[in-house]
Amino acid sequence: MRVPRPYALLAEITYQCPLHCPYCSNPVTVKSAVPSGEHIGPTALRAAHTTAGNGELTTEEWQRVIREAAALGVLQIGFSGGEPLARRDLVELIRAAREAKLYTNLITSGIGVDHDRVRMLRDAGLDSIQLSFQSDRSSLADEIAGVRAHDRKLDVAAKIRAAGIPLSLNFVIHRRNIDRLPQMIDLTEALGAERVELANVQFYGWAFRNRAALLPTREQVDRARDVATTAKARLAGKIAIFYVFPDYYEARPKPCLNGWGQRYLTVNPIGDVLPCPTASSAIPDLRFENVRESALDWIWQESESFNRFRGTEWMPEPCRSCPQREIDFGGCRCQAALLTGTAANTDPVCEFSPNRAVVDAVLHDINSSSEHMREWTYRTNPSASPISV
Amino acid sequence: MRATTISDLARPSLAKGVRLQIDSATGKSVLLYPEGIVELNETAHEILSRCDGRTLGEIVYELAEEYEADSNALAADVRDTLSDLQRRKLVKLT
Numbered sequence: 001m002r003v004p005r006p007y008a009l010l011a012e013i014t015y016q017c018p019l020h021c022p023y024c025s026n027p028v029t030v031k032s033a034v035p036s037g038e039h040i041g042p043t044a045l046r047a048a049h050t051t052a053g054n055g056e057l058t059t060e061e062w063q064r065v066i067r068e069a070a071a072l073g074v075l076q077i078g079f080s081g082g083e084p085l086a087r088r089d090l091v092e093l094i095r096a097a098r099e100a101k102l103y104t105n106l107i108t109s110g111i112g113v114d115h116d117r118v119r120m121l122r123d124a125g126l127d128s129i130q131l132s133f134q135s136d137r138s139s140l141a142d143e144i145a146g147v148r149a150h151d152r153k154l155d156v157a158a159k160i161r162a163a164g165i166p167l168s169l170n171f172v173i174h175r176r177n178i179d180r181l182p183q184m185i186d187l188t189e190a191l192g193a194e195r196v197e198l199a200n201v202q203f204y205g206w207a208f209r210n211r212a213a214l215l216p217t218r219e220q221v222d223r224a225r226d227v228a229t230t231a232k233a234r235l236a237g238k239i240a241i242f243y244v245f246p247d248y249y250e251a252r253p254k255p256c257l258n259g260w261g262q263r264y265l266t267v268n269p270i271g272d273v274l275p276c277p278t279a280s281s282a283i284p285d286l287r288f289e290n291v292r293e294s295a296l297d298w299i300w301q302e303s304e305s306f307n308r309f310r311g312t313e314w315m316p317e318p319c320r321s322c323p324q325r326e327i328d329f330g331g332c333r334c335q336a337a338l339l340t341g342t343a344a345n346t347d348p349v350c351e352f353s354p355n356r357a358v359v360d361a362v363l364h365d366i367n368s369s370s371e372h373m374r375e376w377t378y379r380t381n382p383s384a385s386p387i388s389v
Numbered sequence: 390m391r392a393t394t395i396s397d398l399a400r401p402s403l404a405k406g407v408r409l410q411i412d413s414a415t416g417k418s419v420l421l422y423p424e425g426i427v428e429l430n431e432t433a434h435e436i437l438s439r440c441d442g443r444t445l446g447e448i449v450y451e452l453a454e455e456y457e458a459d460s461n462a463l464a465a466d467v468r469d470t471l472s473d474l475q476r477r478k479l480v481k482l483t
Contacts, residue, residue, distance in 0.1 A: 075419065076421060130423065166406030168423055237476070
């Protein structure tokens with residue numbers, strides 16, 4: 001099989017975050033690279049390489065990963081986390097990405113940036129910032145984030161505009177904020193952003209744990225779709241609106257990652273290389289390679305984890321003989337693993353999946369209950385290196 | 390036709406946040422923007438590499454000279470390409 005070249009690297013440089021959003025896609029429990037005394041071999045070796053003390057890749061290691069990614073064909077990098085601003089060396093990493101000619105995107109809550117740091121990010125060559133918001137106003141937004149953050153974000157957005165950095169707003173949509181979609185679009189206009197992502201929550205990591213509190217009702221979903229369609233037409237040529245529909249309500253699965261190991265790779269804070277950011281927690285039986293032990297191009301081209309679901313050979317029925325197999329690639333491996341226990345199964349969102357009943361049962365539960373507000377569990381930071389909020 | 394509405398005096402430029410670059414893996418020109426990549430054909434590359442404050446009329450004139458092409462046909466191509474990119478918010482016209 002001819003292996004394609006990757007286009008984009010998601011660099012999850014830390015799992016630390018001052019926010020506690022219950023829909024975070026980060027793993028609920030994080031594999032630590034700090035030796036506990038029982039570990040020998042590769043895990044202890046990893047710890048020996050780090051200066052951070054929490055197993056995170058060092059500045060030099062990230063700089064090497066960035067160069068290796070560019071050599072492999074990557075054109076875009078997204079710095080994410082956790083909260084990437086929690087890394088003091090972020091400006092250095094952005095500079096390294098620009099030296100490697102990568103289009104450089106920062107995906108951030110904005111907490112931890114002042115006017116000087118915004119200008120330093122710009123001067124390092126940052127191409128674009130995606131700033132997260134939890135809702136359009138502080139009362140609800142702060143309740144979702146589990147911390148007072150909204151008013152600071154408004155201030156950060158103004159600083160980003162003043163520095164002239166292209167700005168996108170990212171909203172994760174769920175049952176508690178989906179009815180505020182018109183106001184979120186108004187906020188995007190008011191803040192002068194070029195672009196907005198209104199993405200219904202996808203159920204991985206903390207979001208999977210909190211699914212019963214987060215999944216919107218069918219009525220909400222239908223209304224939100226109309227709002228998004230109308231706003232797209234009204235703001236065409238002015239603001240680019242990307243609305244991501246909640247896939248549980250679809251009859252066909254999303255073309256996840258445009259196929260496994262086709263275009264994207266993720267490197268997580270401890271250097272594991274993942275075909276998808278949620279793969280390490282969703283697919284526990286897959287062993288992932290680490291940039292401390294192997295070259296990135298070998299991992300991309302040769303490793304078992306990147307080849308397991310590449311192409312269409314691995315597919316079982318009904319995907320194997322489905323005319324859609326090169327269009328949706330059988331959907332999402334992580335979702336198949338989380339909902340059916342087997343990553344190679346057809347994504348159960350698909351109407352042809354023998355497991356579609358699993359999704360329908362979840363939808364039935366949400367849509368037949370009158371209990372609108374359900375409790376969620378806030379995300380907590382990995383305990384290895386607590387940071388102050 | 391929408392494409393003919395672009396004036397000869399319009400000055401096309403890359404939209405904010407959009408970068409023109411050579412993809413070293415293929416040697417081809419690409420536009421990079423948030424979460425997106427567009428591979429350019431030769432016409433689009435020749436046009437966009439001249440979008441540095443020059444007017445549409447100047448760009449057409451230069452390309453017609455360089456390629457010894459009919460400037461009317463070329464002008465239509467250039468307008469089509471630019472209006473397509475403008476619709477995708479990758480190019481702005483001032």
